[in-house]
Each structure stands twice: as structure tokens, then as C-alpha cells.
Amino acid sequence: MSEKATLLTVYQYLPQINCGECDVPSCMVFASKLLNREATLEDCPPLKDPKYKVQMARLAELLAPPIKEVAIGVGGNVVKIGGKEVMYRHELTYHNPTAIAIDVSDKMDDKKIVERCKAVEAFTLVRIGEYLKLDMIAARCASKDPERFALVTSLIARSCKLPLILCSFDPKVLKVALEKGEVADRRPLLYAATEDNWKEVSELSKKYDCPMAVFAPNNITLLKSLIKTLEAIGIHDMVMDLGAYTDGRLLKETINNLVMVRRAAIQRSDKDVNYPIMAIPATVWIGDKLDPMTTSYREAYIASLFMNRYADLLIMHTLDVWALLPVLTLRQNIYTDPRKPVSVEAGLRTIGSPDTEAPVLLTTNFSLTYYTVANDIESSGIDCYLLVVDTEGLAVEVSVAGGQFTSAGVKDLFSSVGIEEKVKHRKLVIPGLAARLKGDIEDTTNWEVLVGPRDSSQIKGFLAKNWTIN
Amino acid sequence: MGEKETRILGKNLIELLEKFGDIEIENVEIRAEELTFLIQPVIRSLAQAPQLVPRVVEKEIEALLEAEFSPPIEVYPGEIAEVQIGATKSDGGSRRKVIKIGGAKTMPFYSFEATNQNKPVLAVDVFDMPISLAKAVKQHFKDVMEDPADWAKKYVEDFDADIISLNLISTDPLIKDTSPKDAAKTVEKVLQAVDVPLIIGGSGNKAKDPLVLEAAAEVANGERCILNSANVDNDYKKIVKAAKKYGHIVIAFTPMDINNQKKLNRYLLDEGLPKEQIIMDPTTAALGYGLDYTLSLMERIKLSGLLGDSDLQMPIVAPSSNAWGARESWMKSEDWGPREYRGPLWETITTITVMMSGADLFMLSHPATVRVMRKLIQALYGEFDSDQRIQDWITEIEG
Numbered sequence: 001m002s003e004k005a006t007l008l009t010v011y012q013y014l015p016q017i018n019c020g021e022c023d024v025p026s027c028m029v030f031a032s033k034l035l036n037r038e039a040t041l042e043d044c045p046p047l048k049d050p051k052y053k054v055q056m057a058r059l060a061e062l063l064a065p066p067i068k069e070v071a072i073g074v075g076g077n078v079v080k081i082g083g084k085e086v087m088y089r090h091e092l093t094y095h096n097p098t099a100i101a102i103d104v105s106d107k108m109d110d111k112k113i114v115e116r117c118k119a120v121e122a123f124t125l126v127r128i129g130e131y132l133k134l135d136m137i138a139a140r141c142a143s144k145d146p147e148r149f150a151l152v153t154s155l156i157a158r159s160c161k162l163p164l165i166l167c168s169f170d171p172k173v174l175k176v177a178l179e180k181g182e183v184a185d186r187r188p189l190l191y192a193a194t195e196d197n198w199k200e201v202s203e204l205s206k207k208y209d210c211p212m213a214v215f216a217p218n219n220i221t222l223l224k225s226l227i228k229t230l231e232a233i234g235i236h237d238m239v240m241d242l243g244a245y246t247d248g249r250l251l252k253e254t255i256n257n258l259v260m261v262r263r264a265a266i267q268r269s270d271k272d273v274n275y276p277i278m279a280i281p282a283t284v285w286i287g288d289k290l291d292p293m294t295t296s297y298r299e300a301y302i303a304s305l306f307m308n309r310y311a312d313l314l315i316m317h318t319l320d321v322w323a324l325l326p327v328l329t330l331r332q333n334i335y336t337d338p339r340k341p342v343s344v345e346a347g348l349r350t351i352g353s354p355d356t357e358a359p360v361l362l363t364t365n366f367s368l369t370y371y372t373v374a375n376d377i378e379s380s381g382i383d384c385y386l387l388v389v390d391t392e393g394l395a396v397e398v399s400v401a402g403g404q405f406t407s408a409g410v411k412d413l414f415s416s417v418g419i420e421e422k423v424k425h426r427k428l429v430i431p432g433l434a435a436r437l438k439g440d441i442e443d444t445t446n447w448e449v450l451v452g453p454r455d456s457s458q459i460k461g462f463l464a465k466n467w468t469i470n
Numbered sequence: 471m472g473e474k475e476t477r478i479l480g481k482n483l484i485e486l487l488e489k490f491g492d493i494e495i496e497n498v499e500i501r502a503e504e505l506t507f508l509i510q511p512v513i514r515s516l517a518q519a520p521q522l523v524p525r526v527v528e529k530e531i532e533a534l535l536e537a538e539f540s541p542p543i544e545v546y547p548g549e550i551a552e553v554q555i556g557a558t559k560s561d562g563g564s565r566r567k568v569i570k571i572g573g574a575k576t577m578p579f580y581s582f583e584a585t586n587q588n589k590p591v592l593a594v595d596v597f598d599m600p601i602s603l604a605k606a607v608k609q610h611f612k613d614v615m616e617d618p619a620d621w622a623k624k625y626v627e628d629f630d631a632d633i634i635s636l637n638l639i640s641t642d643p644l645i646k647d648t649s650p651k652d653a654a655k656t657v658e659k660v661l662q663a664v665d666v667p668l669i670i671g672g673s674g675n676k677a678k679d680p681l682v683l684e685a686a687a688e689v690a691n692g693e694r695c696i697l698n699s700a701n702v703d704n705d706y707k708k709i710v711k712a713a714k715k716y717g718h719i720v721i722a723f724t725p726m727d728i729n730n731q732k733k734l735n736r737y738l739l740d741e742g743l744p745k746e747q748i749i750m751d752p753t754t755a756a757l758g759y760g761l762d763y764t765l766s767l768m769e770r771i772k773l774s775g776l777l778g779d780s781d782l783q784m785p786i787v788a789p790s791s792n793a794w795g796a797r798e799s800w801m802k803s804e805d806w807g808p809r810e811y812r813g814p815l816w817e818t819i820t821t822i823t824v825m826m827s828g829a830d831l832f833m834l835s836h837p838a839t840v841r842v843m844r845k846l847i848q849a850l851y852g853e854f855d856s857d858q859r860i861q862d863w864i865t866e867i868e869g
Contacts, residue, residue, distance in 0.1 A: 088773070090766040105869065125805075127758065142865045167864045191864075195534070217861060224537035233531055248856025251849040256582045263542045272537060283860045285867045297815055301842060304819045308826040317867060322807030325798060326757055326819045333762040333823075342726075342763065368760050394725050395760065397795070398753060401674050402725040403703045436644050455797050 005062045007031050013055040013062070015046045034063060037085075037095070066266045067312075069096065070211050070237050070276050072136070072189045073163030079135050081239065081312040082276030087266055090338050097335040099313045100303075100327070101136035101165055103282050106143045106152040113152060116319070117159035125325060128371050132328040134162075138191070138282075138315045139177075141168035146176035153181030164188035165315065169215070171200030184208050191215070192241060198226055202235050210237075213278060217243025218253055220261060224272040231272075239313060244279035246302045254279075255309055262310045276312035279303075285317045296323040303327050307334065343393030344370045348417035352383030356424040357469045359384040361452070361459070362410065363431060364391040364399055373456040380460035385422065389413050396433040407440035414445060425469050429462075543583040546776035550574040550830075551745035551783050552588065553719060555633065555694060556667030562692035562717070566665040569632055571749075571830040572785035577772060578826055579850045589847050591831045592840050593633035593669055595791050596621045598648070598656050599640040604800035606813035607835045618656055619663035626664045629837040630844065635669040635698070635789075636660050641682045642673035650678075650685035657686045661693060669721075669833070671698035680708040687712035696787075699723035699751060702734055710741040721787055723751040726763055728770055732781045745784055749831065754788040756796040757820040764788075765827045772828030788829035791836075793820035814838035822846070 010031040018026045022043045024033060033039035041047060041063070047056050069083035083095045102120045104113055117137055125132040139156055141149040153166065166177050166188045178184045187208075192215035193201040205212040212235065216223035223240055230238060242257045258277060264270035281303040284295055300323040303314050307330060318324065343365045351374070363373045365388050374386060389409050391399035399405035410428075414420065426447045430437060432454035442449050453462045552573035557563025571591050575584040600615040614620035622634040638653045640646040657670055670686045672679030683697045687709075697713055699721040700706035706720075713720045722738055724731040731752050738748055752771060755764045768786060775783040793799055798806060799816035806812060814836040821832050821843055834840055848854060 088766070088769050089762075090770055103867065105867065108869070140864050140867065142867070144865065169864065198534070220539045221537060224539050225534045228537050229531055229535045232535060243860055245856065245858050245860060247858050248849050248854045249852040250856045250858055251846075252579070252581065252852040255579050255850060259580055260539075260541050260582055264539070268542045270539075270542075273539075280860070280863060282867055283858075283863045285869065286858075286860065286863060287868065290868060293811060297811060297818075297838075297842075300815055301818050301822055301846070304822050305826070305846075308823055317869070320807055321805065322809075322812035323815065325806055325812065326816050329758040329798070330761070330819055330823065333758065334765070336762045338762065338766050366760070372759075395755070398725045401703075402701070403676070404725070436642075455801070457797055457801065 005035060007035065009062060010034055010059065013059045014044065015052065015055075017046065019046060021045045034059075037092070065095070066269065067262075067274055067276060068236075070239055072099075072165070072187065072211055074185065074187045077161045077163055077186075079163045081278075084262075084266070084276075084310075084312070087263060089334065093337040093339060094335050096312065097331050098307050098311055099135040100324075100331075101138040101313065101315045102134055102319060103138045103140050103167075103315055103317050104152070104156060105140045106145075106149045110152075110155060113155055114159045117156050117162075119319060121160040121162055123319075123324075125321070125328060127329060127332060128368065129375055130332060132325075132332060134324070136163045136165060136313075138165040138167055141166075141170070141173045141177075144170065144173070146170070146173045149173050150176045150179070150181035153177045153183045157182040157186065165191050165213075167191040167315075169194055169197060171197050171204065174201065174204055178204060178208050178210075184210075187211070189213055189239060193226060193230065195222060195226070198230065202230055202233060205235055205237075211239065212237070213239045213241050214275075215241045215243070217241075218245065218250065218257065220257060220273070223261070224270075227272045227275065238275045239278045240273065240275050241278045241280070244281065244283060244302075244306060244311075246281065246284050246298070255305070258306070258309045258311070277310050278313035278315070279306040279311040280315045281306065282315050282317040296320045299323065300327050304330050307331060341367065341393070343367055343390075344388065346388050346390035346413065348419065348422075349374065349386040349388060351377050351386055352381065354383045354385050354422075356422070358423065359429060359463055359467050360387060360419060360423060360425075360427065361385070361429045362387045362389060362434075363456075364389060364394065364396050364405060366391060366393050366395045366399075369395050373459075376456040377459060382460060382463060384463075385419065387413055387417070387419065387428075396431045400434050400437060405434060405437065407437060407444040410437075410441050411444045414447075427467075427469070429459075429467075431456075541582045544576075545583075546576060546778075548776050548778035548780070548783060550772070550775050550785055551748075553746055553749060553785050555591075555696060555719060557692055557694040557717070561694070563694060564661070564665070565667050565693065568694075569667055574772070574776070574785075574830075576776065577769075578828060581852070588830070589851055590825055590829065590843075591632045592843055593635040593831060593833045594625045594629070594631040594840060595635050595637060595833055595835050596625065596660070597637045597639055598653065599646065601639065603835070604794050604809075604813050606800070606810050607794065610837055619659045622660050622664045625837075626666055629840050631666065631840060633667050633669060633696075633831070634660060634664055635671060635833045637671040637673075638682055638686070639671075639673045641678055642675050643678060644675075645673065650681045653682050654685040654689040658689050661690060667695060668693065669696040669698050676701075676704040680705040683709050684712040687716040687718050690718065691716040694718060696721060696749060700734070700738060702730070702737070706734075706737065707741055710738055710743045713747060714743060719747045719749060721749050721751050722784070724753065726753040726755070726760075726767060728752070728767060728774075728782075731771065732779075735781050735784060739781070745780075748784045749787045750782075750784050751787045751789065754790050754792050754820070754824055754829070756793045756799070757816055757823065758796050758798060761820060761823055765823055768824060768827035768829060785830035786828055787831040787833070788821070788824040789833040790821040790824055790829075791817060791834050793817040794835055818842050 014027040065085045067084040079099045190212040192213040261273040265274035296318040391404040429452040435451045438449045550572045555569045556565035574586040625631045640648040696719045700709045701723045799813040817839045
């Protein structure tokens, strides 16, 4: 029954006055920006006029993503999950990176709880100019004692500002935490409503205006039934947990479940499953005498598997950096906009204040290679020239093998940027992975070629050892 | 509901609304927004009347509402070609068994809609000379690196590799310039040392590779090896000719571009090499270093093949040991934690990602990745049961 969002359907609800206040010349262009998620309705000032109220509502509905967006937290400490539009990222892009929560048990001693919360909040890794961070705390009531849990949620609330998930299948536990645990005003995610407790949990969700999770392990029909019921009684912010099994046949079924509900929501417009998906790789930690290293390893690759198949929120247990780094890196990869160009502009970059004796380095115009190299050089404080050769947006090794990285290309670059006027020497450092081009480049340019390190993190040490001007 | 009826209903509703202001609706399935939509043609002229949106009254509900879910199954018109790797005695080879890849009818592990009968397969990297390897990998092989036959044997016997990927890198004129004839001897030695199928790779030198692969193809006559690789910059015709003559499979390598991959596949097909003897390598970038491009590229290729593009219906090989090119996998760093774990995990997660995107065959370096992937693939194929209970995870997680 619902109308499809197309250029014309969106356009017909816009003011159609081409006022240009949104910084594009016409409402038609603005419509296409809305469709590509490059603009939001907020960017159209005339639309805010009350006379467009109905159109505004219609546009909001038309442009709403097939998977609802759910916000957890308040104010500046909000995590938004879901809001997905497509099954495969090449069709548009994925929105709202998978949020990662770390669990805190109320059986931990108070000191450890405070330390753990602070560690999660402070956790930061930098990759290619971006900060990789953890997003939430999942407080687990392992003690089964509502009073203890409320004390612990107070402790967590005082220790960090991260958005929270309150985990217990006992509604009494959730109730006491919301009443006395200093978290009610933080709009935590209530985890979780089940077949048995949905009524009580939904009352809490309504009373405190909190989003809630729905738990139906390996049972999509039950999940649908719960969601349908909860929607009927006025709950609209939900997160679906189909039970993330991590082993054997149950893992196979879990992956199938995740694909099926996402496809039903996006391609079949099934409104009973169009909520964000959560998965709990932390379940690998159930059991005695687990080896911490192999269990962290396992949790990390299970998290990656679920992230590859539609998880919008993960609860994890490990805090080992070596295990979290690849998971966060994968998230960075998957949620990069595929419309972003693969290449940067070829040419000459000046890093720091190079003089006529400064080193001249060479890299490719594949954006990841370029940013990695440029960041490494900048952060090590070297004054130099960085030449960016056009390899059709390919990385060093691939473009050397594929013939896009050639000595002729380097020669053309030399003359187009006038590098010979900028430095007195004739010495070029090439990437270690392009070693085999050394001879060719020397013959073509008459420069001396130094084969640099295979990894740009070692440029500083390399130059200290090898860069001299006679 | 026809358009005319919709309009009439819309009109009636408007009239109702004007009379009563509010409307109670029994069927909660009809949402206020849908009503607005139904009456849209009329409502636009009345846009300033805000009371037109009806208030849907929520019902008291005692028991769960019933719901049904039928799996959203899709049937794809196309199918990925099946490639048989290795030949047993009865097929004119000497391998213990034949390995099949491809034949997919749906995306990886979507078993609710179709069964992809062939599981992803694990090949491991062996080199014809000692090379610099990440410490985490090297520690397992330092006693066998001098001899590729021993190296291969260790991998098959200790770590259960499906296929050995033998890289004849010493043939590079800038390395040792090993002759095609000598390289072929290495191939023979490895074929004798192990009874699993072989991938035979050159050094990447575009002039030398076709000669090396041709010589290797000849000594491996009938073994149905995989020649790695044909690409637009080398004499792919020579490689195809050798594959046809001696009964091998060819990897078609292109650097990260679906159209170029399609073009190269077409060239090989035009040379008379059937789909069943081609495997695509559309480039596997490491986690953190372009894996996003690889992921989307493989998904597009696999979907195109399933949707019927016969030039893209070959299985995909992913040299995911490229993960070791990422500094996060091998570099010593206190901030990043022990590299003995970080490295193989980097390779494991790179491999999982390309597997979910559509790769059928992997080239791996670390035994831990082989072990983890083997178990994971078995699980994803439901080959063993699990009595895992997660219902009480909130109270049962250790720590």
C-alpha cells in the first residue's frame, strides 16, 4: 500500500518554489539529495511553515528507512541504531554503524565495575584519522537481586556517561533499577521482553519512555507475535534479539534468521520485523574454565560474523584491545560510504616546511594508501615532499602488478609538479612494495631511487638512517 | 482496493472526520499514516486542517497476538559454475580426492532458500624459498621453510589443509630468476609429497609467469591444478592453452574492478576455456586496507552471477592471507596487544568477511585461521549439533 520514494513522489510534496534556501537551485535537485540521504527535511526552511505540515509528515513517512531508527540514551549521549535502507551496502550505503556495548555484571566488585566503566568510556583507537570507540555499557543483573542491581546501575551512572542497556528477564529487577538506580532519566534500553514478561516490561518502557529489546531465541514467529502485540499497545522503539547462537547447527540457524528478518523488512515491507537487530557475542563466555585468550578470539570473530550479517547492536565481554581492534576496524570498513571515491587527486603534497634538501617520497593515489602514508609522515614530524602518482586508485602492490604504477607515470608527475625546481637533490624514496620499479624509474627520470620500507610507519626510522644529501 | 474505491473511501472518511473529529478504529493494523495516505488527494486541498489526522485508540491486550512468518525466499535465475579441483587416479591424476567449489544457487549460507552444496575450501600458502613472514606465521614453519615439499606436507598433516597454494616466487628475475624448468621440478616434488590438489602461482612477473606456469602445467599433466594467474598484462593465451592441453584450471586476476573482471573472463571464455575451468580473483584487500571495496565487489559479482550474468558465474578465490600486509597484523605494539593473537585474528576476520561476501576458496597463512575457518564452515553448514543454551546468558556469563 505504501508509496515508493522516487524523485517525483518526493518532489510533489516539496514546496516547488525553487527558493534556493537549501543551497541547491531547485526543489527537484533537493528531492534527489533527499533520496540519496545527502540532505534531510530540516534543510528546507519553507517546509517548516505550518501550512506544509501535512506534506512534511508525508515526506517524513516516505523517506523513513525500511528499518526503524532507534535512539538509546539522552542529549549528547545517544546511540542511534538501525535506520538501514538496503540489503547490500553497494546499493546505497549503510547508516548508523553497529553499536558495541560492553557488559558489566552486578556480581563484579564495586571497584572493578567503576574501573570497567571508565575503561570502556576512555577506550579510543585512531585509524586513518578516525576515532574508533566503544558505545555503550550493558549492565547485567547476574545476582538476581533487584536491590544490588539498582546499586550497581547507580554506580555505573556515576562512573560514565555512556548510554546504557539494563539486562534482566525479571521485570522487578528492571523496575527497581528504574526507580532507584539513577538511570531512568538516561533512557536506557530495557533488555528484554519475552513471552513471559512482555506485559510488565512494556509498562516500564511506557512509563519511563525507554526503548525495549524483544528476546525470542531462534523463533521468528514468536518475535513477530511479540512485536505485533507491543506495537498494538503503543510501543514503537524496539530492538530485536533472535538469540545469537555461536556454535553448530544453531549458528547456521542464527545467520539464516538474521538474513530472513532483514530481508522481510526491507524487501517485503514486513512491518512486524522492521526494527534494528541486536546480537550478543558475549554468550561465548558462558561456561567454566574458559581460556581467556581463545574465548576473546572467538568472541571477536563471532562479532565480525554478525556484523557482516546485519547486527545493529552487539554486546561483548572482552576488553582486550587485540580482539576489539579488528572488530572496530571491520565496522569502520563496512560503514564507509561506498560512494566515496577510491582515489585522491594525484600531484604534490607539501608536508611541514620542506627546504631544497628535504626528502621526496612517492606513493599512490589509492585513498587508503595515501591517507595512511600522509598521516604517518605528518605524525612523525618530517618536513618533506610527498608525490602522489596516479595509479587509477589502486594500492601499491596491486598497481605494480597490474601495470598502473609505472616509471612513465612517475616521470610525467615530476614534470607536471616541477619537483626539480623545488629541490636541489635528485633522490626519490619509493614504497618498499614497489621495489621492482627501482631500475625503471632510475632509467626514466635519471634520479637516484631509494627503496623505502614496506610499511609507512617505518618511514621516520628509514629516513633517519638512509637520507643524506652529499 | 481499486483507485476509485480508495478515493471514495477517502472522501467518506474526510466527511466522517469533519463530523466527529475523532475516530475509533477497531483494526489496529490500519495506521493513522496510512489513512492520511488514502485520503491524500483530498487532503492536499485541506492541508491546513490539523484535526484531520485521526487518533488511533490503543486496545487493552491480554494475550499475545498471533503472527505468521514465511521465509522471504528468492529464486535466482542463474547459478555459479562448479569447478572440480584435483584429479584422482580414475580421472588421470594422483590426488587422494577431488574438491569441488562453486555450484551456488544463492548467497553464502542462505540455506533457508537454497542449498549451496559445495562448502568453502581452505588453501594454504607455501613458497619455493624462505621468505620474510610475520613472526606469528613463521614460528610454525621455520623448520620446513627451506623445502617447499616439507612445508606443504606439514600443512597437510598437521593442519589439515584442503589445497596447497605453491608460490614460485623465486622465479622472479629480480629474486633468483629460477628457470621454468627448475620451478617445474619443485612442482613435481610437492605433488609427490602431498596428495591434496595444488594451486601453482608464479612470481607476478608478467613476462616470466606464463613460461613458468606453462612448464608447471606440463609436469602436472592431468592433476587438475589451478594456475595462478592469467591477467590482461601477461600472455594469458599461453596460460589458457597450457590449461586446456594439460587439464588445469586458471585463475583470472583483476585489480578491484567488476567490469575488468568481466572483460578478462570473457577473454578466457573466448579462448575456449569453459567456465568450469575458471576461478576469479577480483582482489582481496586486507581488513582496514580496502576490505570494504572487496566486500562490495564480491557481493556484486556473486549477485550478478546469480541473476544470470554468465560472464560472472565462476567461483571466487580470495587470497585473504593478504591480511598480513596490514600493519595491525604483524607490528609489535604495546597499545594493540600481543601480535601472536592479533595477527591470526586479523586474517580470520578478513577471511570471514570475504566468505560472507561470496568467496569460495581462500588462501591462508596461519594455522589458527585454518582451524577456526574449518570449524566455522562446518557450523554454518549445520554439520554438527550444538546444545548451546543462551536463555540465561545474563546470569551465566563468567566474570
